[in-house]
Amino acid sequence: MFFYLCGYLLYSLPSLAKAKKLHAENNAKNDEKIQVVPKKWAAGFLKHSGCTLEVSGLENIPDGPVLFVGNHEGDFDVPVLMAGIPKPFGFISKIEVKKIPIVAGWMEMMNCVFLDRSDRRAAIQSIRDGIKKLKNGHSVLIFPEGTRNRGKELGEFKAGSLRLAKDSKVPIVPFMIQGSADMFENNQNRIKPGTVKLVILPAISAEYYEEAGMEQVANQIKAAINEERDQHVKGA
Known part of the structure; x- marks a missing residue:
């Protein structure tokens, strides 16, 4: 994997x-x-790591820019999402990734936004940058938990992270990832072949979340992801 x-x-x-x-x-x-190249890299990464990716719900992705919102199990989430979602999008990523040569260059081309949580003013500017990208027609993806849950109980879905959608008035597309942490984090940070499930849930329109409020929508998204996770556990 290192050489790849x-x-x-x-x-x-x-x-x-x-x-x-x-x-x-x-x-x-x-x-x-x-x-095209980043998505080929992601597909190749999953293939070489022994990951079997099962994707469903792609019909729930509307045309035009959207804000993808979902749970964050581990490091494998990034290639899983890049390989599994055909629509191009950029990530809201931690600022430390910007130090990685070539990778940072590709992320900038993908319209990723680097977020420095230690600097409130810089973090606010990053959110504004993300809103601008959505308004300009680019899709963006964010993990509202803010950290990896390793496949365990979901963390708080911060309503503030949904401001990206609220201020740009784009649909929110929730997603559920299951199994990615078992391929790395839950195996003592050693790659282990396995199956990862990616489910795209029904989109939430701007009209709905403006009426319901972002706090309620954040809770609804978390509940929908938890329900989807439970169904897949029972069906396993």
Whole structure:
């Protein structure tokens, strides 16, 4: 996996240069072209790690920009989402990732937003940047728990994280991931082959969440994900 990761990053450098030219046009229509290489990397990463990905509910993803919101089990969530969701999107990511060569460059091309939770002013600006990207037609993904739950009980779904949707008035698309932590974090941080399930839940319209309020919507999303997790546990 180490050689695959390093080799692919070096291999991607010419494509990164082309992606930068497309990104400079600031046109959301280019997102799909820009993310061809990252999505191929994600699919290859899952294949080499022995991950069997089961995806359902893709029909729930509407056209146009959306805010993807879901649970965060572990590090495998990123390639799982990139490989499993055909719509291009950027992540709200911790600021530390920005220090990784080449990876940070690709994330910028994908319209990711780097969040520094230790600096309130910078964090507010990052949220504003995310809102701007949504308004410009780019989809964004956020983990409202703010940290990995390792497949255990879900953490608090912070309603403030949904401000991205509220201020840009885009649909919220919830998702449920199950099994990714068992492939790494729950195996003493060693890669273990397994099955990961990704379920895309019905989208929540701007009209609904503006009437219901973000606190209620955050609780509803968490409850829907918990219910989906329970169903898959029973069906396993």
